[in-house]
Amino acid sequence: MSELQFSPRPDKKELDESRAFSPKFDANGLIAAMAIDHASREPLMLAYMNEESLKMTLEKGEAVYYSRSRQELWHKGATSGHTQEVHEIRTDCDQDALILYVEQVGAGACHTGRGSCFYRRIEGPDGTLAPTGEGRAFDPDAVYGTS
Amino acid sequence: MSELQFSPRPDKKELDESRAFSPKFDANGLIAAMAIDHASREPLMLAYMNEESLKMTLEKGEAVYYSRSRQELWHKGATSGHTQEVHEIRTDCDQDALILYVEQVGAGACHTGRGSCFYRRIEGPDGTLAPTGEGRAFDPDAVYGTS
Numbered sequence: 001m002s003e004l005q006f007s008p009r010p011d012k013k014e015l016d017e018s019r020a021f022s023p024k025f026d027a028n029g030l031i032a033a034m035a036i037d038h039a040s041r042e043p044l045m046l047a048y049m050n051e052e053s054l055k056m057t058l059e060k061g062e063a064v065y066y067s068r069s070r071q072e073l074w075h076k077g078a079t080s081g082h083t084q085e086v087h088e089i090r091t092d093c094d095q096d097a098l099i100l101y102v103e104q105v106g107a108g109a110c111h112t113g114r115g116s117c118f119y120r121r122i123e124g125p126d127g128t129l130a131p132t133g134e135g136r137a138f139d140p141d142a143v144y145g146t147s
Numbered sequence: 148m149s150e151l152q153f154s155p156r157p158d159k160k161e162l163d164e165s166r167a168f169s170p171k172f173d174a175n176g177l178i179a180a181m182a183i184d185h186a187s188r189e190p191l192m193l194a195y196m197n198e199e200s201l202k203m204t205l206e207k208g209e210a211v212y213y214s215r216s217r218q219e220l221w222h223k224g225a226t227s228g229h230t231q232e233v234h235e236i237r238t239d240c241d242q243d244a245l246i247l248y249v250e251q252v253g254a255g256a257c258h259t260g261r262g263s264c265f266y267r268r269i270e271g272p273d274g275t276l277a278p279t280g281e282g283r284a285f286d287p288d289a290v291y292g293t294s
Contacts, residue, residue: 092264
């Protein structure tokens with residue numbers, strides 16, 4: 001078990017200016033984390049961390065998330081080799097969200113083979129999606145096996 | 148009520164490549180949305196939307212969130228005048244997260260008076276926070292009133 005302990009949550013006003021890290025985990029024990037490429041500043045993926053995975057991320061220097069669908073710790077890249085080396089972590093005013101500036105090892109962050117998971121934009125109020133133009137950076141079947 | 152209807156969720160493989168927008172709302176009816184400045188590409192804030200606020204966002208072209216703490220619709224800027232004009236919305240591979248590229252009207256997105264809510268970074272594994280250097284862009288007491 002980690003020896004790292006987060007600070008207790010102070011009141012709201014103090015939280016905004018505090019130098020103590022007091023992350024807020026929601027009713028399911030999770031906090032949202034957006035991974036952004038530290039060099040290009042392009043968003044890569046949005047995932048969640050529980051307390052244990054956040055501590056592991058801080059200690060390893062590699063992104064460890066918590067998979068909501070599989071309900072287990074998710075060391076990003078453990079299967080694909082596409083780990084995320086953490087350069088910087090930021091938190092927001094009320095400390096209930098995180099940004100990870102990372103170096104994405106390997107060709108991409110997305111299981112579809114793309115560099116970023118955000119490869120489609122909404123075209124109009126009818127909700128049709130259009131590709132942003134980003135193609136596959138790797139072949140997912142070769143990396144993850146055929147499904 | 149909005150007449151906008153989102154598509155039903157297809158199976159996982161189809162979802163990744165679909166041109167239909169089928170956002171996934173969690174057990175609380177929410178989806179995470181990261182607002183990013185469309186010009187500077189700097190992240191501004193992370194908040195949540197329910198189905199109604201997402202539809203309102205698409206129809207108004209301004210960001211409408213759902214406040215988890217107040218449990219109500221939150222038309223960003225309704226109090227401060229600091230609305231967010233939506234330039235583009237992206238969704239991710241499994242369509243359970245959103246990025247809003249916005250033009251932040253007024254001086255900043257954060258209730259503390261800063262341009263971005265992500266104004267502190269974690270300095271090391273002990274979890275001390277350090278300012279990123281971003282100062283206040285406006286006086287929050289003048290905009291929101293003293294608390």
